[in-house]
Amino acid sequence: MNYRNILQIDDDYEDCDFFLEALREVSEAAYTSINNPIQALEHLNNKIIQPDLIFLDINMPYMNGIEVLTEIKEKELLKNIPVIIFSTSIPFEIINKIKNLGAMDYLIKPNDFNALKKFLNNLM
Template sequence: MRMTKSTSILLAEDDPDDCFIFQEALSEIPIATSLTIIHDGVELLHLLEYKESENWPSILFLDLNMPRLNGMECMEAISKNEKLQLLKVIILSTAFPPGVVDQLLQFGARQCIKKPGDFNTLVALINDALAITEENQEVIF
């Protein structure tokens, strides 16, 4: 019997509605996943710094606008930590101010995705993001 390893996903998102919609969209994707949700940047960095790298998520979806430490501050901290630089990070936001995307990509984000208003588009974006490779860096609007 062959076991399929599930894709471990970490969602750093402070908005409960966005968390719920993300969970619902993820349930539409035919990939075995496990989802952990945290609600601010301090909690995110604490979790990542104290977790063994073999237990890190396969991918981190990081909201740009969060309390305590925002997505940009988290990415800067991740970029300065040699171990954490290995994480695949996708940035989510309702808007990206000028210059922010370039900075996030320099800090190591794999993609910057504008949160869509349409559920099916969100499902497609998450599905596509799960298929990224380490070489890909993209902006999706």
């Protein structure tokens, strides 16, 4: 699939910068990062942003990624947007939960720039 509008919901600014740098090397897709999950949901619900793919961290303040994924998949307006869980750790018991909630895929954040580029290149 050709994704043109990528949203990353992640409270870690450095991880967002790392992701953007890798994305820029493999795609010309528009990129938005929102570091507050509550604000991200508000922007999605109000159509301020309209991504065709979301990368979602699990461990965030205010609202965790599982809660955000649940909200996205329960909203008629948002439920068809593919979501990839993108987190530093994804416990095994969480993997089945995120799949059952409708996540398209999951990826443990790589520390290796080339590994991230390869994943993004294959995805795009």
